[in-house]
Amino acid sequence: MNDKNKKPNRKSHLRLLHQYYTYTGFYSFLGRSLLKAAPPILIFVAILLGIHFFVIDVNTMLLYITENFHPVAVFAIFFASESILGLIPPEIFIAWCGKSASPWGFLAILATLSYLGGIISYFVGRGIASIPSVFVYLEVKMAKHIKNMRKWGGILILVGALLPLPFAIASISAGIIKFPFGSYLLYGALRFVRFAIYGALIFGAL
Known part of the structure; x- marks a missing residue:
C-alpha cells in the first residue's frame, strides 16, 4: 500500500520539476549554452587537425611533451x-x-585536480560575497550567472560538471550565493564522470 502511494508522488515530483525547468527557461538556456560552447570546440578541433596534417603529427607532439616536460609541471x-x-x-x-x-592513473589525477579547482572557485565566490565593493562589481558582471544559479542551483552545477560548459563560473556563482557546500561537493563530483567519458573517447581516438 505504501509503495503504491510513493510511485505517484515521485512521478508527480518529477513532473513538477520538469514544469519548473520549462517555465523558468532552463532547457532553452541549456540549448543556447551548448550552441555557444560548440564553436570554440570546433575551432579547437580544426586547429588540432591543422597542426596534425600541416605542422606536426599530434601523437608525436604529445610524445614530445610527455618526454620533455615533467608531469608535475x-x-x-x-x-x-x-x-x-x-x-x-x-x-x-x-x-x-x-x-x-x-x-588512466594520470586521468584520475587530472579529474581530481579539476574537481579541486572547482572547489577553489567556489571559495573564491564565497570570498567575493564577503567583500562588498567586489561583490557589487561582479554582481553586475555575472548577473546572468548568479540569477541562473539562484533559480536552478544544483542542476546548474551538475550541468557545468558534466557538459562542455564553464564549470569554474558555475562554481564561483555557487559560492557567491552561498550554495550549501556539501551539496556542491555532491553535484560537482560528476566532474569525474565527464573525465572518464572524455578519456575513453580520446584514448580510443589516439
Missing part, C-alpha cells in the same frame, strides 16, 4: 587553468594523459 598548469575560469581546454590534457606511462 603539466598538472600544475592544468590546475591553475581549472581554478581560473578554465582557460585551457581540458581535452588537451586528457590527450596528453593518453600518451603517458599510466593513462
Whole structure:
C-alpha cells in the first residue's frame, strides 16, 4: 500500500520539476549554452587537425611533451587553468594523459585536480560575497550567472560538471550565493564522470 502511494508522488515530483525547468527557461538556456560552447570546440578541433596534417603529427607532439616536460609541471598548469575560469581546454590534457606511462592513473589525477579547482572557485565566490565593493562589481558582471544559479542551483552545477560548459563560473556563482557546500561537493563530483567519458573517447581516438 505504501509503495503504491510513493510511485505517484515521485512521478508527480518529477513532473513538477520538469514544469519548473520549462517555465523558468532552463532547457532553452541549456540549448543556447551548448550552441555557444560548440564553436570554440570546433575551432579547437580544426586547429588540432591543422597542426596534425600541416605542422606536426599530434601523437608525436604529445610524445614530445610527455618526454620533455615533467608531469608535475603539466598538472600544475592544468590546475591553475581549472581554478581560473578554465582557460585551457581540458581535452588537451586528457590527450596528453593518453600518451603517458599510466593513462588512466594520470586521468584520475587530472579529474581530481579539476574537481579541486572547482572547489577553489567556489571559495573564491564565497570570498567575493564577503567583500562588498567586489561583490557589487561582479554582481553586475555575472548577473546572468548568479540569477541562473539562484533559480536552478544544483542542476546548474551538475550541468557545468558534466557538459562542455564553464564549470569554474558555475562554481564561483555557487559560492557567491552561498550554495550549501556539501551539496556542491555532491553535484560537482560528476566532474569525474565527464573525465572518464572524455578519456575513453580520446584514448580510443589516439
